[in-house]
Amino acid sequence: MDSVNTKQVAHIVAQVRAKQLATKSIQDNMSQIIVQYHEDHPDVSDRELAQQFLQNISTDHSTSVSINNYLNGQDINLIGYPIKFNKTHLQLNMAKEWIAEQKESLITQIIAGKFYHKLSNEIRSAELPVLQSPSTTQFWGNENPSVSSILLADIVASCNKKQDNLSGAATCFPFFSSNYELPDSFVSASYSFASKNGMTLFGDYQYGGQRYFDKQFVFGPEDCSTAVGKATYLRTDQIKSIETSSMQAAYFNRDNQYHYQGVTFLSGDIQDNQLKLIQEGDIYLIKGHTAIIATKPDNRSKITTIQFSRDIDSAENNTLGGGTYDYSLCDVARKIKSGIYILRSTDLEPLHESCSLSQLLSRIDSKYATLFSKGPLNIAGDCRMFLEDNAISTAGEFHSGSSL
Structure with missing residues (x-):
């Protein structure tokens, strides 16, 4: 794919790239929290830290499995599609196995900006992720981004640090029914990814997307059909x-x-x-x-x-x-x-002018850097803001200007 000739393609490119940029930003921020924690505790060895993190994520994985086993028997109309079909237990298990494998080198890897599969989250300037890329050699296009996010978030929680902003990397989904609550036995203060009223799900794809939210969020997750729907405006x-x-x-x-x-x-x-x-x-x-x-x-x-x-x-x-x-x-x-x-x-007019994929990605990157210079925010809106000349991010809204 070398050129972009339609609004549909431009829009879905913006969806993919924007969520990619937001995920990278949040992951880098979490890794810095971990690095600072390591520096603040020189009396604790890397081996001890890794063991602490492994114990915590092992407990969290067991909790996630128990929650999912319980939710399997619950009415989907009470809990909602994203939570019913969440993959948290799989992601935590992958992260747990990686921590166990790395042992004390885990800290060295994170300090070096290497996450799951010892890969950094660097984004190729002129390319989109290629889906089903080999997980051991390519960071994007596979499970690596979501497993890295949950890995880092779990370690941050182990450091007794609070990470409120996970825009792009994860989304807090309330249960579909506002009256539904998880039993107290499944809600632990030490488990960061569930509460009585909902769950935090990792990754920019979730089954059902953001359908039952009142508004759609710029960095919120999609599924295949919501992404196509947005691309067709x-x-x-x-x-x-x-x-x-x-x-x-x-x-x-x-x-x-x-x-x-x-x-x-x-x-x-x-x-x-x-x-x-x-x-x-x-x-x-x-x-x-x-x-x-x-x-x-x-x-x-x-x-x-x-x-x-x-x-x-x-x-x-x-x-x-x-x-x-x-x-x-x-x-x-x-x-x-x-x-x-x-x-x-049949509704969309053609682009004013076609452009190369690299030009479009450069434009999206530049717009993102301008609008979210301090990191992504969980704001309502549409990814067409990255295609418009006069889009201004303000308290969850954007203004339309001229577009590609």
Whole structure:
């Protein structure tokens, strides 16, 4: 993917990059808290500190497993989709195993800015994360960012420090029903990631996104369909209703509320004339997953998409968050019997001018540095603020100006 030619692609690029920048900022801040704690306790050896952190995260992992076992039997309409399908216990277990492996070198790694898998969270200036990147060599595009965030947050808690701002790295979700509470036996003062009224979930993808929040937050998590909905400039009330099933229904209904139109349906052997219909900015929809198409199909039917997804349950090819992902449309259409739906938003005007991906990312980085020079804030808004010339962040709002 070299160029950006549609508002849909520009917007989802901004979503991915903004949450990436916010996550890095919060992780760097937490690591500095840990470094300062280490400096303030010269009488405690690195081995002792690592053992202290390991004991704390082991306890937290056990607590998380117990909470999830309890929540498995609870009505989803009481606790909400993000909490019902949270991956906190998996993330804590990965972090716990890494601390146990590192032992006293854990402190040296954090001081050097190395987190989970001994990788730093440096962001490549001209690239987006590539989803399913190898976890041992690439920090972004896999489970590393979310596991690093929960690792650092747990250690900060072990240092008896309070970390109130986790914007981008994590989100506090209240239980869907305001009357629902966790039993006292599951709520411990030493466990930082749950209270009687909700849970803190790590990662820029959460199942259900931010649907049941009154407002959408700039650095809040997405799922695949909320990210696509925002990229096609849907209203907040539409974001709350958008999902893959409603997108599929929209394919067959020209009068749908999202103003999507069906472009083509790909199944079995694809015809060349079908591939020629597909444009940048179109919606890729397959089974329960969706993405924005960033490139036209090449002569081998390969496309690059930008999407949010989550898969950290497997031993390899892990994904959690936003980034790019390539598909061979011919291969997928032959393999998946339910087929591929390609849709298009009919509401959006074209960009005033196309630009390279590197130019767009540079613009987003610059806008982020201006608006959030002191770090990310948990403000309501839309990532189009990073695409607009006169967007001003003020108490959770932004003003629209001219855009790409």
